[in-house]
Amino acid sequence: MSKKMLSMVAGMHAALGGALLLNPVWALASETAAAVPMVPATDTTAWWVWPVVLLGVTFVMGIIAVLGGVGGGVLFVPIISGFFPFHLDFVRGTGLLVALCGALAAGPGLLKLNLASLRLAIPVALIASTCAIVGAMIGLALPTNIVQTLLGVTILGIVVIMFTAKKSTVPDVKQADALSTALRITGIYTEGSTGETINWKIHRTPLGLALFIIIGVMAGMFGLGAGWANVPVLNLLMGAPLKISVATSKFLLSVTDTSAAWIYLNKGCVIPMMVAPSLVGIMLGSFVGVRLLKVAKPTFIRWMVIGILLFAGLKALQKGLGIKFF
Amino acid sequence: MATPNMNTQASEEQIVYAKILEKGMFTGLALMVITFVLYVFRIVPPMIPRYEIANYWRMPVKEYLEAINNNYLHLAHPPTGWAWIYLINKGDFLNFIPIAILSGITIMCYLVIVPTLLRKKDTAYVVMCLAEAAILTLAASGLLTAGGH
Numbered sequence: 001m002s003k004k005m006l007s008m009v010a011g012m013h014a015a016l017g018g019a020l021l022l023n024p025v026w027a028l029a030s031e032t033a034a035a036v037p038m039v040p041a042t043d044t045t046a047w048w049v050w051p052v053v054l055l056g057v058t059f060v061m062g063i064i065a066v067l068g069g070v071g072g073g074v075l076f077v078p079i080i081s082g083f084f085p086f087h088l089d090f091v092r093g094t095g096l097l098v099a100l101c102g103a104l105a106a107g108p109g110l111l112k113l114n115l116a117s118l119r120l121a122i123p124v125a126l127i128a129s130t131c132a133i134v135g136a137m138i139g140l141a142l143p144t145n146i147v148q149t150l151l152g153v154t155i156l157g158i159v160v161i162m163f164t165a166k167k168s169t170v171p172d173v174k175q176a177d178a179l180s181t182a183l184r185i186t187g188i189y190t191e192g193s194t195g196e197t198i199n200w201k202i203h204r205t206p207l208g209l210a211l212f213i214i215i216g217v218m219a220g221m222f223g224l225g226a227g228w229a230n231v232p233v234l235n236l237l238m239g240a241p242l243k244i245s246v247a248t249s250k251f252l253l254s255v256t257d258t259s260a261a262w263i264y265l266n267k268g269c270v271i272p273m274m275v276a277p278s279l280v281g282i283m284l285g286s287f288v289g290v291r292l293l294k295v296a297k298p299t300f301i302r303w304m305v306i307g308i309l310l311f312a313g314l315k316a317l318q319k320g321l322g323i324k325f326f
Numbered sequence: 327m328a329t330p331n332m333n334t335q336a337s338e339e340q341i342v343y344a345k346i347l348e349k350g351m352f353t354g355l356a357l358m359v360i361t362f363v364l365y366v367f368r369i370v371p372p373m374i375p376r377y378e379i380a381n382y383w384r385m386p387v388k389e390y391l392e393a394i395n396n397n398y399l400h401l402a403h404p405p406t407g408w409a410w411i412y413l414i415n416k417g418d419f420l421n422f423i424p425i426a427i428l429s430g431i432t433i434m435c436y437l438v439i440v441p442t443l444l445r446k447k448d449t450a451y452v453v454m455c456l457a458e459a460a461i462l463t464l465a466a467s468g469l470l471t472a473g474g475h
Contacts, residue, residue: 183451
């Protein structure tokens with residue numbers, strides 16, 4: 001396994017060689033750069049406090065994210081940017097990695113169980129991940145207060161979607177559309193709670209794919225995962241069964257957020273002291289969440305997520321607009 | 327043309343994808359823990375002292391990069407893109423290795439399932455997988471730059 005990983009890393013580095021050679025950062029010039037030292041404001045909190053708190057908070061987020069059918073990033077970004085001392089740039093970069101790693105932790109199990117459909121995810125991911133790159137570039141170009149305000153509006157919009165959107169366990173799809181038929185997006189799964197074997201197909205595929213343009217841009221711009229939007233589109237619009245939608249959405253984040261995460265990573269929006277505790281916490285939480293998914297009753301979790309997001313969305317608006325709600 | 331997977335079991339390419347994803351995820355997670363321990367316990371000393379980092383994470387990324395460059399790195403330009411590779415002998419930048427693995431494993435997953443899809447003559451999905459791998463590689467390359475603020 002380690003040999004495979006080493007060869008993978010070596011291959012990736014070889015492919016990126018051109019980019020590396022073009023980067024002028026390799027020319028060390030200490031005499032010019034060191035001329036004007038920049039002195040930041042002093043933080044008196046012990047250096048290990050925030051990483052430890054992050055580890056605990058993200059572990060809980062990992063569990064809630066899987067059970068609530070949302071990406072870890074959608075919880076991480078508003079909560080951490082609202083209540084922790086980190087700048088939004090680093091929160092978004094870390095948020096994407098958090099959403100990505102929550103999906104990486106859950107993805108293999110969901111694929112093996114045939115709950116996540118690779119066949120459904122591949123065309124959707126192609127559109128969403130491309131647009132997430134565009135979103136990331138837009139988000140990093142906009143002023144922080146505008147991004148924070150838009151984030152608040154988006155989070156409150158997510159609350160409305162979660163509050164009002166119905167979910168259909170097994171939507172009634174009379175006939176698959178031409179595109180999904182051509183791509184053979186269909187499958188069979190056994191519903192664990194009833195033991196019933198369900199033969200599923202989807203419809204309205206072109207419209208669904210078009211909506212993933214918007215979802216991808218927003219995921220990249222705000223560093224959010226996009227489970228909040230993936231699930232309604234896959235389930236209510238395209239007609240995939242709820243469990244297939246939730247699982248495919250979770251897996252989908254591993255692709256969508258990868259593309260945007262690289263933009264943030266390359267831009268320097270990653271601080272290991274923030275990222276490592278957050279990733280370990282969310283991945284461990286996701287492992288626990290996947291194991292609870294088959295037996296959990298998600299109603300309470302859903303209401304809790306709505307409440308948390310409402311509070312965090314108002315906090316983001318407050319910070320973005322520079323006003324006080326509470 | 328391949329027939330649809332009308333089986334409750336996951337398709338061959340889905341299982342292959344899952345196995346590679348799982349290996350990459352566990353490798354990345356294990357390395358994440360190892361490199362972070364090496365960093366926080368100063369087994370590999372960091373470039374930026376641990377007790378100083380809390381003073382920088384409040385800054386916008388552009389100011390942060392300029393500040394750490396001026397105060398610690400002394401490079402010609404702030405460290406963006408793959409600059410961290412040349413600093414992995416420092417504990418903090420060593421942590422970028424698992425982050426890159428976790429961010430890059432999906433590219434490998436897409437490429438690994440292509441032969442299976444080719445064998446099934448699933449041309450549309452071969453094209454989509456190759457396109458996805460190309461897009462993710464482009465994003466990872468650092469060639470796409472965003473404006474600062």
